[in-house]
Amino acid sequence: MQAGLSTKNAPSASVVLPHFAFGALAFLTASVMLLFVSEDLKNAQYFFSPHLLALTHILVLGWISMVIFGSLYQLIPVVMEVKLYSEKLAISTFALFSSGLILLSASFWSFTFSHSLWMEIGGGLVLLAIILFAINAIKSAAKTERKTIENTFIVTAVLWLLLTVILGLVIVFNFAFNFLSISHLQLLKTHAHMGLAGWFLLLVIGVASKLMPMFLIVHKLPTKLLNYSYFLINGGLVLLSLAYSFYPEKWLLALSGLLVVSGIILFLRFNQIAFGKRLRKKLDVGMKLSAMGFIMLALTILLGLVSLFRPSFLQALHLGTDVLYGITIILGFLTSLVLGQTYKTLPFIIWLKYYHSKVGKGKVPLPQELYSDKVANWHFYTYLIGMPILIVGVFIGNVITIQIAAVFIIITAVLYNYNVFKILFHKEKVQ
Amino acid sequence: MKIDNLTAEEQPIFELLKTVMDPEVAVNIVDLGLIYEVNLLEDKKEIHVVMTLSTRGCPLGDTIMQNVEVVVEANYPDYKANVELVWEPEWTPELITDAGREAIG
Numbered sequence: 001m002q003a004g005l006s007t008k009n010a011p012s013a014s015v016v017l018p019h020f021a022f023g024a025l026a027f028l029t030a031s032v033m034l035l036f037v038s039e040d041l042k043n044a045q046y047f048f049s050p051h052l053l054a055l056t057h058i059l060v061l062g063w064i065s066m067v068i069f070g071s072l073y074q075l076i077p078v079v080m081e082v083k084l085y086s087e088k089l090a091i092s093t094f095a096l097f098s099s100g101l102i103l104l105s106a107s108f109w110s111f112t113f114s115h116s117l118w119m120e121i122g123g124g125l126v127l128l129a130i131i132l133f134a135i136n137a138i139k140s141a142a143k144t145e146r147k148t149i150e151n152t153f154i155v156t157a158v159l160w161l162l163l164t165v166i167l168g169l170v171i172v173f174n175f176a177f178n179f180l181s182i183s184h185l186q187l188l189k190t191h192a193h194m195g196l197a198g199w200f201l202l203l204v205i206g207v208a209s210k211l212m213p214m215f216l217i218v219h220k221l222p223t224k225l226l227n228y229s230y231f232l233i234n235g236g237l238v239l240l241s242l243a244y245s246f247y248p249e250k251w252l253l254a255l256s257g258l259l260v261v262s263g264i265i266l267f268l269r270f271n272q273i274a275f276g277k278r279l280r281k282k283l284d285v286g287m288k289l290s291a292m293g294f295i296m297l298a299l300t301i302l303l304g305l306v307s308l309f310r311p312s313f314l315q316a317l318h319l320g321t322d323v324l325y326g327i328t329i330i331l332g333f334l335t336s337l338v339l340g341q342t343y344k345t346l347p348f349i350i351w352l353k354y355y356h357s358k359v360g361k362g363k364v365p366l367p368q369e370l371y372s373d374k375v376a377n378w379h380f381y382t383y384l385i386g387m388p389i390l391i392v393g394v395f396i397g398n399v400i401t402i403q404i405a406a407v408f409i410i411i412t413a414v415l416y417n418y419n420v421f422k423i424l425f426h427k428e429k430v431q
Numbered sequence: 432m433k434i435d436n437l438t439a440e441e442q443p444i445f446e447l448l449k450t451v452m453d454p455e456v457a458v459n460i461v462d463l464g465l466i467y468e469v470n471l472l473e474d475k476k477e478i479h480v481v482m483t484l485s486t487r488g489c490p491l492g493d494t495i496m497q498n499v500e501v502v503v504e505a506n507y508p509d510y511k512a513n514v515e516l517v518w519e520p521e522w523t524p525e526l527i528t529d530a531g532r533e534a535i536g
Contacts, residue, residue, distance in 0.1 A: 010490065078488040146487075214486050217456065217535065219523055279524050280456065282536035348490060351454065356494050360451070360501030367454050 009077030011084045013353040015091060017424060019070025020346050022098055024420040026062030030055055031406065031413040038402040041323060041394050048188065054108035056330065060195060061101045061126065064334045068203060069093070069133060071345050076140050079150055079210045085139035093132045100125025115176035123169040130165045134158050149226050153206025156234065160198025167191045182245050190244040196329055197237050197260055204337060205229065205267050212271065215287060215344060216278035225270045232263030257308045261301055268294065285376040289340030292384065296332030303328060320394045327394060332387060339383065339416060346423050347371060354428045363431040370426050371419040379415035382408045434466060441469045444478060447506055451498045454491055458534045464526025467517065478503050479513045483522045
């Protein structure tokens with residue numbers, strides 16, 4: 001095999017595909033749940049409500065992390081130029097993760113903030129799955145000869161994921177045995193930020209900085225910005241985690257928050273440069289959705305700063321900025337990115353499975369022809385309409401507005417599922 | 432670059448490679464500037480194609496290379512195709528032809 005190629009390093013499609021199927025169904029489930037949690041969203045202080053905890057975990061684990069896992073098994077060979085360490089480990093991870101998540105989310109829905117055996121079992125299964133996933137990712141990374149900043153971002157993200165889940169399980173057990181003196185709210189904030197900034201954000205930066213030049217056709221990007229971003233986000237996050245747990249003073253939280261935000265701004269600057277220098281001017285639906293994700297990220301930063309500094313004139317209005325902060329990053333930035341990047345990965349996985357050995361021997365469809373571009377564009381627009389309505393609904397705390405938004409998000413999820421399953425059930429066509 | 436000095440026999444092979452597409456951008460590999468050399472080696476009965484990819488780790492890389500091999504051997508059944516992948520000189524967007532730029536959109 002020639003160096004620098006990854007097709008022969010690609011894992012079996014059967015390892016990757018169940019993640020996309022599960023992820024799409026989890027997104028659909030979450031969108032329907034959104035309709036039933038509008039009251040919770042209206043009244044919520046942070047995310048400390050049983051229904052919101054259930055919804056959040058279905059979104060971050062069942063939808064976003066699940067698709068990320070599947071994509072990462074495919075992308076590790078691309079980014080690191082090595083074969084995935086173990087496919088068996090990946091299959092075991094999927095089985096443990098999906099069953100643990102279902103138990104965990106179901107027990108959150110009826111949670112009474114006390115001892116819950118099902119939640120402890122569910123959380124334990126999720127932790128076991130993440131340990132296996134981390135072993136797989138780190139062992140794969142150890143084989144690479146290319147020590148790039150992209151790889152460092154990915155490995156660090158996996159370590160943050162592990163810490164996030166460990167802390168999550170500590171919180172679950174602390175409800176039963178109350179062995180920590182730190183308040184649950186502070187622990188939950190640490191858990192959330194480790195997951196959102198440590199796992200998701202670092203992973204997105206690592207993967208996007210490798211894929212962006214491929215998809216947009218752009219070269220010679222200033223990766224120095226990414227190096228600074230890495231240290232700012234990680235430094236800020238370590239400080240933020242320590243501050244929340246041991247010294248929750250406003251100035252320290254603000255300082256650590258600003259470090260993270262500066263890192264994100266450098267990453268956004270990197271993207272802006274890539275976008276400006278791109279040769280491929282016309283954006284396909286996958287890239288349009290991804291671009292929307294970055295606009296949502298900018299909004300998250302703004303809301304994060306509002307939550308951090310809490311200007312007194314806003315406090316008096318009781319606006320849902322804290323909940324909105326979570327929504328813009330989970331249902332906004334991350335969901336938009338996963339929706340978009342599905343179209344940049346899944347069709348290629350199926351295409352390679354059926355047509356890798358048939359190219360040149362007959363007319364084969366292009367990967368883009370494996371799904372309906374029309375349906376993808378429709379759900380781009382329903383999402384584009386639904387998200388601002390949801391943001392307004394939560395901001396002003398209006399149940400009807402939130403429910404109208406939920407209908408648009410449900411339509412988005414139905415159309416997305418249509419395309420995902422159309423790709424997954426593709427039948428070979430060679431003329 | 433060798434593709435600027437192709438012989439009369441090598442030129443049609445170079446044109447033939449325009450039928451090989453990069454499935455991600457849906458543009459042919461010649462207009463993307465991925466082909467560096469085409470050598471028809473009569474004595475060895477071999478067609479030697481030197482090419483690159485736009486990025487290392489390209490997930491579609493060896494599918495494209497295999498496509499080159501199949502297309503060449505289907506059209507020149509008496510010759511063996513030898514597709515060589517190189518990373519030097521590094522591919523840059525400047526290598527894309529005007530037709531390629533137009534097709535990328």
